[in-house]
Amino acid sequence: ILNVEQSPQSLHVQEGDSTNFTCSFPSSNFYALHWYRWETAKSPEALFVMTLNGDEKKKGRISATLNTKEGYSYLYIKGSQPEDSATYLCASFSGGYQKVTFGTGTKLQVIP
Amino acid sequence: GAVVSQHPSRVICKSGTSVKIECRSLDFQATTMFWYRQFPKKSLMLMATSNEGSKATYEQGVEKDKFLINHASLTLSTLTVTSAHPEDSSFYICSARTGLAGPYDTQYFGPGTRLTVL
Numbered sequence A: 001i002l003n004v005e006q007s008p009q010s011l012h013v014q015e016g017d018s019t020n021f022t023c024s025f026p027s028s029n030f031y032a033l034h035w036y037r038w039e040t041a042k043s044p045e046a047l048f049v050m051t052l053n054g055d056e057k058k059k060g061r062i063s064a065t066l067n068t069k070e071g072y073s074y075l076y077i078k079g080s081q082p083e084d085s086a087t088y089l090c091a092s093f094s095g096g097y098q099k100v101t102f103g104t105g106t107k108l109q110v111i112p
Numbered sequence B: 001g002a003v004v005s006q007h008p009s010r011v012i013c014k015s016g017t018s019v020k021i022e023c024r025s026l027d028f029q030a031t032t033m034f035w036y037r038q039f040p041k042k043s044l045m046l047m048a049t050s051n052e053g054s055k056a057t058y059e060q061g062v063e064k065d066k067f068l069i070n071h072a073s074l075t076l077s078t079l080t081v082t083s084a085h086p087e088d089s090s091f092y093i094c095s096a097r098t099g100l101a102g103p104y105d106t107q108y109f110g111p112g113t114r115l116t117v118l
Helices: none
Strands: A005-007 A010-014 A019-024 A030-038 A045-050 A056-059 A062-067 A072-077 A086-094 A100-102 A106-111 B004-007 B010-013 B019-025 B032-038 B044-051 B067-073 B076-081 B090-097 B113-117
Touching (some): A005 A086, A010 A019, A019 A106, A030 A072, A045 A056, A100 B044, B004 B090, B019 B113, B032 B076, B076 B090
Parallel strands (some): A010 A106
Antiparallel strands (some): A030 A045, A030 A086, A086 A106
């Protein structure tokens, strides 16, 4: 994989549902993977910095896992709330110490 | 904590003029600041990386004479789009990090600037 790909591009879930989405990234020369939440008209908010294969991080109802060997990360949201509505971006530092590539994001809408 | 401001949030200018965008870290000292550009429905694209007091490092394909970056202090970086043309219209966003651990450090983003060149 040369690019960072996120799927799905968008999804709608009902309040209370749990959901997850995927970030695929180049596994060679990997340094770190960052997850961000970006609400409209606001600054992207850093969620996680993940570095080690098998890493699992958690922040409230949001958690993420990392597989550096196969080049993917999952972001999970448990019991989605309307305030979780945002675009979730991942950014891969691969192929070079300062070389960062962002995905195009997954736009989540939580319906009350 | 870790707030980054960006000014202006929106600017409209005439073709041929220069536009300066400021990026400030409000409550921390930023060893490194980054400038990104986002085309419609595309991902954030890194334009350049700047360290305080030294020249910016530009990504391949980014014209350094068109996009002047100055990182004069540990809390301020500026991006000047010189002789702007309609194709420079885009969303520009900066980020900053505090540490020296490169990709292992968290980046804190500003809210972005929407530039429209008429």
